[in-house]
Amino acid sequence: MSTRAIHKADAPDAIGHYLRDYDEARRTFDWTAARHALTGRTDPVLNIAAEVLDRPIAQGRGTQRAARFIDRHWNRIDLTYADLQRGARRFANVLRRLEVERGAVVATLLGRVPELFTVALGTLAAGNVLSALFSAFGPEPLKTRLQLGHVRVLVTTEALYRRKVAGIREFLPQLRHVLIVREAPPRELPPGTLDLAALLRMAAETFETVATGDADVALLHFTSGTTGKPKGVTLPHAAVIAQHATSRLVLDLHPGETYWCTADPGWVTGIAYGLIGPLACGASLIVDREEFEPERWYRILAEERVEVWYTAPTAIRMLMKAGTALARTRQFPALRHLASVGEPLNAEAVTWGVDAFGLPFHDTWWQTETGSIMIANFAACEVLPGSMGRAIPGIEARVVRHAADGTLEPIESADEVGEIALRPAWPSMFTSYLENPERYAAAFVDGWYLAGDLARRDANGYFWFIGRADDVIKSAGHLISPFELESALMTHPAVAQVAVIGLPDPIAGQAVKAFVELRSGVVATEDLRSQILGHARRLLGAAVAPREIAFSDALPRTRSGKIMRRLLRARELGLPEGDLSTLEGKE
Ligand code: ATP
Ligand code: MG
Numbered sequence: 034m035s036t037r038a039i040h041k042a043d044a045p046d047a048i049g050h051y052l053r054d055y056d057e058a059r060r061t062f063d064w065t066a067a068r069h070a071l072t073g074r075t076d077p078v079l080n081i082a083a084e085v086l087d088r089p090i091a092q093g094r095g096t097q098r099a100a101r102f103i104d105r106h107w108n109r110i111d112l113t114y115a116d117l118q119r120g121a122r123r124f125a126n127v128l129r130r131l132e133v134e135r136g137a138v139v140a141t142l143l144g145r146v147p148e149l150f151t152v153a154l155g156t157l158a159a160g161n162v163l164s165a166l167f168s169a170f171g172p173e174p175l176k177t178r179l180q181l182g183h184v185r186v187l188v189t190t191e192a193l194y195r196r197k198v199a200g201i202r203e204f205l206p207q208l209r210h211v212l213i214v215r216e217a218p219p220r221e222l223p224p225g226t227l228d229l230a231a232l233l234r235m236a237a238e239t240f241e242t243v244a245t246g247d248a249d250v251a252l253l254h255f256t257s258g259t260t261g262k263p264k265g266v267t268l269p270h271a272a273v274i275a276q277h278a279t280s281r282l283v284l285d286l287h288p289g290e291t292y293w294c295t296a297d298p299g300w301v302t303g304i305a306y307g308l309i310g311p312l313a314c315g316a317s318l319i320v321d322r323e324e325f326e327p328e329r330w331y332r333i334l335a336e337e338r339v340e341v342w343y344t345a346p347t348a349i350r351m352l353m354k355a356g357t358a359l360a361r362t363r364q365f366p367a368l369r370h371l372a373s374v375g376e377p378l379n380a381e382a383v384t385w386g387v388d389a390f391g392l393p394f395h396d397t398w399w400q401t402e403t404g405s406i407m408i409a410n411f412a413a414c415e416v417l418p419g420s421m422g423r424a425i426p427g428i429e430a431r432v433v434r435h436a437a438d439g440t441l442e443p444i445e446s447a448d449e450v451g452e453i454a455l456r457p458a459w460p461s462m463f464t465s466y467l468e469n470p471e472r473y474a475a476a477f478v479d480g481w482y483l484a485g486d487l488a489r490r491d492a493n494g495y496f497w498f499i500g501r502a503d504d505v506i507k508s509a510g511h512l513i514s515p516f517e518l519e520s521a522l523m524t525h526p527a528v529a530q531v532a533v534i535g536l537p538d539p540i541a542g543q544a545v546k547a548f549v550e551l552r553s554g555v556v557a558t559e560d561l562r563s564q565i566l567g568h569a570r571r572l573l574g575a576a577v578a579p580r581e582i583a584f585s586d587a588l589p590r591t592r593s594g595k596i597m598r599r600l601l602r603a604r605e606l607g608l609p610e611g612d613l614s615t616l617e618g619k620e
Pocket of ligand 1: 256257258259260261262263264373374375376377378396397398399400401402421484485486498501593595
């Protein structure tokens with residue numbers, strides 16, 4: 034496995050990276066200055082919509098393209114910053130006209146269409162809370178989320194409403210208004226719904242953005258459900274300070290740059306870095322309305338001249354699975370910075386970026402709860418493939434051990450594994466788990482926020498992911514990192530994706546079983562199985578290597594692209610499968 038550092042000291046630096054010297058940036062950074070760098074003000078008023086629309090427009094960005102939407106037939110719709118602001122203001126006036134009071138939750142259930150973006154920003158401008166729901170959810174997961182969030186207004190399409198919402202409406206007494214984005218020529222709308230376009234036409238284009246404050250709740254996100262039932266997480270308006278700062282420090286996003294975040298707005302990444310952070314930086318967004326498809330993605334990167342690209346390990350591994358030759362059919366002269374989030378990024382995937390694009394992927398680590406990137410590899414610093422990088426300026430991140438007396442001790446030794454802990458508070462820190470104050474309180478121990486992920490931190494402050502606390506395997510006295518095992522298996526040329534789990538074993542405590550998805554065109558044979566086992570034993574030693582390998586056509590994944598090891602475990606042991614609301618392919 035290559036963990037050789039990728040040095041970039043000789044790379045041309047025409048762009049002028051926001052973070053050039055990590056230690057210097059850590060020394061000089063502070064959140065008050067970051068707030069001022071964003072708003073230019075010191076008063077206590079802060080509204081995300083003002084920072085991503087009103088301020089950039091006041092600075093002359095009105096006629097710049099804010100977003101380009103690309104549909105299946107390669108039709109493109111462009112919106113300028115001023116177009117977005119006009120749409121957002123009209124929608125804010127619609128909320129007023131419907132007498133939706135400040136602080137009430139407005140949810141969207143939409144594909145990646147322009148209306149989603151104007152509704153989202155109008156909601157924030159009006160001082161309401163935005164909850165963007167993933168459009169592929171079926172009625173049950175929707176019911177749970179709409180109930181838990183006490184959603185007052187839902188914006189959706191006619192087809193989605195008829196298929197998913199009409200049948201559960203009676204269970205949603207607090208859902209006052211359903212506004213329909215029409216896709217087909219006008220016909221009669223379902224009873225109990227209103228036509229969004231008609232309301233927008235009647236609404237004025239002037240609206241004074243509501244003077245919310247840093248601590249006012251702005252966003253309601255649901256977690257991915259990788260480890261259990263998804264949690265409702267609220268983030269304050271101040272999140273924009275950290276999302277803006279990290280879009281600069283980590284994504285290195287400069288004004289006017291073309292940027293593509295492949296995450297759906299139904300997940301925190303799609304709002305924090307698919308909408309808020311990049312617009313606050315004055316970037317121009319690419320929004321693909323279609324689903325993942327390797328040729329399509331290469332075409333978008335090349336033809337749209339994407340400069341900065343933020344994607345996820347699962348997509349990168351699927352591109353690798355499709356073969357490097359496909360990437361070589363295109364050229365990407367504009368592309369200059371690649372980053373990834375969501376799951377551990379195998380060293381293989383980092384260096385594959387260099388093969389395919391001439392650039393490494395920069396891993397970043399964060400959670401819905403943290404509201405913005407916390408640990409990252411930076412554009413101007415060397416990349417250690419397989420490492421998540423270092424804490425961002427303004428964030429104190431450590432790995433800690435739980436002492437017997439219930440306190441936490443930061444671990445100094447580079448080899449010892451502990452839980453990732455962050456020192457509260459930072460601007461985008463979550464303010465609650467909906468209807469679960471006990472769980473929220475339990476996440477903060479001894480002056481730290483505990484993330485539930487295990488890692489090592491080396492002498493230079495680089496974090497090396499081990500696994501989620503729930504997924505870590507203990508075998509014959511060893512603590513086995515699922516990530517290290519999976520990364521080792523990934524180095525076999527036939528392996529495209531892999532997930533390992535621990536199964537009860539009378540002697541070792543737990544024994545490792547690996548589920549392997551093969552690269553396109555590779556045939557699963559007994560011979561190949563023993564080859565991969567042999568490869569794993571050579572790299573890892575017999576004590577740690579998987580005892581068993583099963584071939585899988587498709588590993589179970591969440592809709593946000595994370596492998597659900599808990600489901601593999603449950604199925605293997607014949608246990609209940611638990612909450613499957615976010616399982617890909619399920620409605
Ligand atoms: P749930 O909390 O419902 O189980 P989830 O934790 O997957 O779902 P998210 O908040 O979307 O929901 O994901 C955050 C988690 O994703 C992190 O806690 C971590 O386990 C994983 N993750 C994110 N980025 C990385 C990364 N760069 N390396 C390793 N793991 C990562
Ligand atoms: Mg989580």
